Amino acid sequence: MTLNELIEGRYSCRNYADTPVDKKLVEEICLTAVKAPSACNSQPWKIHAFCGEKKDALAQALTDAGLNKHAMQAPVLLAIEETQAQYLARLQGKVAPNRWAKVDLGILTAHLVLLAKQKGLDSCIIGYSNPEKVKSVLNTQNEIPLFITLGYAKEDDTMPEKRRKNVEDVFVWEE
Numbered sequence: 001m002t003l004n005e006l007i008e009g010r011y012s013c014r015n016y017a018d019t020p021v022d023k024k025l026v027e028e029i030c031l032t033a034v035k036a037p038s039a040c041n042s043q044p045w046k047i048h049a050f051c052g053e054k055k056d057a058l059a060q061a062l063t064d065a066g067l068n069k070h071a072m073q074a075p076v077l078l079a080i081e082e083t084q085a086q087y088l089a090r091l092q093g094k095v096a097p098n099r100w101a102k103v104d105l106g107i108l109t110a111h112l113v114l115l116a117k118q119k120g121l122d123s124c125i126i127g128y129s130n131p132e133k134v135k136s137v138l139n140t141q142n143e144i145p146l147f148i149t150l151g152y153a154k155e156d157d158t159m160p161e162k163r164r165k166n167v168e169d170v171f172v173w174e175e
């Protein structure tokens, strides 16, 4: 698939088959995704891949408000931890630490979902979580701003129409 086809074909999948996902495939996706760019190559991330019972425990922290039921259904759940940015020494003290960390995490996440699609895996980015519950599963004081469900869409799951803003609202030449 071309990059265009991956972008057009990816959608937030909220209906997963119980087909298991090969752990090696998940590792391959994650280890390619970390080639994503980050501010000053700071790489302020750690990807935690959850499956089995521990996945179910983490999924509870994303579903407690009645949201994200698909996190229970998906066979794999990634948690994207925001770690301390490792800025180049010459920038130390000149820029606020982690100023771009969330942007970097967003870029990493985009790489992850597109690579997953390329490997035939469907996904959904999840922002909502109960931080206290997340911390009881994942032993870290760091923030976990994003999660990604991974799995194979159920056969009857279809991509909804892509509803996006009008061209004139999102793009303009300034000349």
Ligand SMILES: Cc1cc2nc3c(=O)[nH]c(=O)nc-3n(C[C@H](O)[C@H](O)[C@H](O)COP(=O)(O)O)c2cc1C
Binding pocket: 010, 011, 012, 013, 014, 067, 068, 124, 125, 126, 127, 128, 162
């Ligand atoms: C930062 C971020 C947070 C999101 N959080 C959730 C979420 O908590 N639950 C959910 O079902 N979808 C979540 N989504 C998915 C969006 O709702 C979805 O990307 C958007 O509606 C566009 O649909 P599409 O991904 O199918 O193109 C999130 C997406 C992003 C980028």
